Amino acid sequence: MAPASVLVLLFLAILSPFPNVSAVGVNYGTLGNNLPSPRKVAQLLQSTLIDKVKIYDTNPEIIGAFSNTGIDLIVAVENYHVANISSDTSAADEWFTNRVMPFIPATSIVAIAVGNEYLTTDPDHLKPNALFQAMQNLHSVLVQRGLDRKIKVTTPHSMAVLASSFPPSASTFATTLMPVMTSIVGFLADTGSPFMVNAYPYFAYRDNPGMVDLEYALLGNASGVRDPKGYEYSNMLDAQVDAVRSAIIALGFGNRTVEMTISESGWPSKGESGDKAATPDNAKTYNSRLIERAQSNKGTPMSPKKNVEIFVFALFNENKKEGGVSERNFGMFNGDGSKVYEVDLSCQFCSSSGGTLGFGEKMSSGVRGPSVWCVAKPHADEKVLQAVLDFCCGPGGVDCREIYESGDCFAPDKLHAHASYAMNVYYQIHGRNYWNCDFKGTGLVTFSDPSYGTCKYSQQ
Numbered sequence: 001m002a003p004a005s006v007l008v009l010l011f012l013a014i015l016s017p018f019p020n021v022s023a024v025g026v027n028y029g030t031l032g033n034n035l036p037s038p039r040k041v042a043q044l045l046q047s048t049l050i051d052k053v054k055i056y057d058t059n060p061e062i063i064g065a066f067s068n069t070g071i072d073l074i075v076a077v078e079n080y081h082v083a084n085i086s087s088d089t090s091a092a093d094e095w096f097t098n099r100v101m102p103f104i105p106a107t108s109i110v111a112i113a114v115g116n117e118y119l120t121t122d123p124d125h126l127k128p129n130a131l132f133q134a135m136q137n138l139h140s141v142l143v144q145r146g147l148d149r150k151i152k153v154t155t156p157h158s159m160a161v162l163a164s165s166f167p168p169s170a171s172t173f174a175t176t177l178m179p180v181m182t183s184i185v186g187f188l189a190d191t192g193s194p195f196m197v198n199a200y201p202y203f204a205y206r207d208n209p210g211m212v213d214l215e216y217a218l219l220g221n222a223s224g225v226r227d228p229k230g231y232e233y234s235n236m237l238d239a240q241v242d243a244v245r246s247a248i249i250a251l252g253f254g255n256r257t258v259e260m261t262i263s264e265s266g267w268p269s270k271g272e273s274g275d276k277a278a279t280p281d282n283a284k285t286y287n288s289r290l291i292e293r294a295q296s297n298k299g300t301p302m303s304p305k306k307n308v309e310i311f312v313f314a315l316f317n318e319n320k321k322e323g324g325v326s327e328r329n330f331g332m333f334n335g336d337g338s339k340v341y342e343v344d345l346s347c348q349f350c351s352s353s354g355g356t357l358g359f360g361e362k363m364s365s366g367v368r369g370p371s372v373w374c375v376a377k378p379h380a381d382e383k384v385l386q387a388v389l390d391f392c393c394g395p396g397g398v399d400c401r402e403i404y405e406s407g408d409c410f411a412p413d414k415l416h417a418h419a420s421y422a423m424n425v426y427y428q429i430h431g432r433n434y435w436n437c438d439f440k441g442t443g444l445v446t447f448s449d450p451s452y453g454t455c456k457y458s459q460q
Helices: 004-014 038-045 060-065 079-087 089-099 128-144 175-191 201-207 236-253 280-295 382-393 415-429
Strands: 024-027 050-054 072-077 109-114 152-154 156-158 162-164 195-198 260-265 309-312 373-376 443-446
Touching (some): 024 280, 050 309, 109 128, 162 236, 195 236, 415 443
Parallel strands (some): 024 050, 050 072, 260 309
Antiparallel strands (some): 373 443
């Protein structure tokens, strides 16, 4: 039996407080012919505060590159695939089986974005109801596979789905879209999936520089815009989010929980001649403040206690993207991996220790992200713990040799200690999501390393 002091240290580690750590997501587009390999991208992001990446397809090279990184991935159904997936559940199952399932659980896929701005991209040719049906079919596939808690189904919208966005408290969805938006919002509420919106104060300022204050658009502490219902907005992004909230409430979902996610927001560093808004300084200011906003755990004036998840647009400048100059210059990085401007992506709690951020520089080989472990709660029911241990070392796929009699983690020969070791390994290899450390309420996530003596708890 291990000395009492070792057990005391173990329990102190288990009972350590869980720091309030927030991170930020990023959009990873690939419409360029000069971009680094997905593997290099994944290596870069492991040493940053970015803990979620959203892509626009199911590129197998990208999905594979993010395996065992601890970074969550959102994959997408392209707009032109939506109609096929909406046809029946078997089509959705075939898509999921071929494009997503081969990478689970090594890659932590947490959501499927069905289309992108589908309802406003080509309304003359894309059928609104096909979007809702495709979402339903994919969710049914996830339910059949027992993955609906892990992987959510949603769809990113543009602000154009609103009839108007000001004042925020009076906003509603466009009349022609109300039937399908009612179905979609109901689906999101039923499945616990977020409402995604692509919100860009840049475009509002660029098109109306005489009417919109630059600081208000740049997330600065502007003098404030007052809504008739008393809400005061110091920046346009919060007003845009609350406009969507109001539209959701106007549909009759005021008593339902629908989380908000800003699926895209950013500022270009370069635009057409005469575009005085698109500058490196403005891009740096906006994205730096956006990242701070994402980490702040703050809500909006209408819902101050509801945190809004944010995905910065974008990781790279994309030199083959269609549209104007600004469309190709939203990236924080150039294709060669150099920074377009200085923006702080450093992670205070990351265990990686070395290397300046950049693709051409040598990066630390340390484990990415906040160093977190999963252990058994101190007073967890032993019958449940035994069932958890049996699961982890059996169907759960955990290599439990370290807690066998000859292993480094055999002592102390206690169920609680052995279960903690197995639970942590399961948690690490399945993506370090909170539900991977639930174990019927017996698991606890901690930022204090529970390793002791020669027994080392893995971080990945």
